[in-house]
Amino acid sequence: MRIVVKVGTSTLAHASGRINIRRVERLCRVLSDLLNYGHEIILVSSGAIGMGVGKLSLNGKPSDMSTKQAAAAVGQCELMYVYDKEFSEYNHTIAQILITNSVVNDKTAHDNFKNTVSKLLEFGVMPVINENDTISTEEIEIGDNDTLGAIVATSTDAELLIILSDIDGLYDKDPRTNTDAKLIKEVYDITDDIMIMGKGKGTNLGTGGMHTKLKAAKIATEKGIDMVIANGSDPGILYDIAEGKSVGTRFYGKK
Numbered sequence: 001m002r003i004v005v006k007v008g009t010s011t012l013a014h015a016s017g018r019i020n021i022r023r024v025e026r027l028c029r030v031l032s033d034l035l036n037y038g039h040e041i042i043l044v045s046s047g048a049i050g051m052g053v054g055k056l057s058l059n060g061k062p063s064d065m066s067t068k069q070a071a072a073a074v075g076q077c078e079l080m081y082v083y084d085k086e087f088s089e090y091n092h093t094i095a096q097i098l099i100t101n102s103v104v105n106d107k108t109a110h111d112n113f114k115n116t117v118s119k120l121l122e123f124g125v126m127p128v129i130n131e132n133d134t135i136s137t138e139e140i141e142i143g144d145n146d147t148l149g150a151i152v153a154t155s156t157d158a159e160l161l162i163i164l165s166d167i168d169g170l171y172d173k174d175p176r177t178n179t180d181a182k183l184i185k186e187v188y189d190i191t192d193d194i195m196i197m198g199k200g201k202g203t204n205l206g207t208g209g210m211h212t213k214l215k216a217a218k219i220a221t222e223k224g225i226d227m228v229i230a231n232g233s234d235p236g237i238l239y240d241i242a243e244g245k246s247v248g249t250r251f252y253g254k255k
């Protein structure tokens, strides 16, 4: 199965922005095992800005553009260094691809992106994709990695998009403020009622929240791709999802 796995900053880093070593080690181990099984995996990883914040010892996510972009430049290095080290341990090769919205708007860029990804997969290499935050301006910005994950999934004809987050899935109400909130396990149609459930913000260092995840689900399911939102606090959950078990919230692709 060709799977796009998107991991958010809240999964990869502590609130300080410093890398969550235990989590990242486990994530890379599980992904390596899924690669060994024979799945093709494309990793869409956030964490550049968060880790830059940690490495530069900044006080939280910067609000001005140039500091944010400088943090992304520092953090992206750290991110790839860690991934490369971890995946090398399991004998897997990874590749970095940083994209902007031109991948969506410019046919040549889109074709080049698709061809590069498919060549990498042919070589058995796992692409690690992030937005090119350092050069992104408003006009070419995708803005959040949930949308980026959906763009990558549709561009690469993936069968499944998995979004690992700090929440178990989509709830009928915000579970952080409502103790009686219920997890919705399956969504066949992303109606306005469903979109309303996605109101509310994400964590401090990341960008998205449930709203961007639902937007991503719309993009993916329109193209027939299933999407699962699950809690990345134990990356072992990826085994269950790959085996088709019911975890988190599954959005069914339109067939």
Ligand code: GLU
Pocket: 008, 009, 045, 046, 047, 048, 049, 050, 072, 130, 131, 133, 143, 144, 145, 146, 205, 206, 207, 208
């Ligand atoms: N591209 C951003 C980063 O690597 C993440 C965007 C997001 O959190 O959705 O920091």
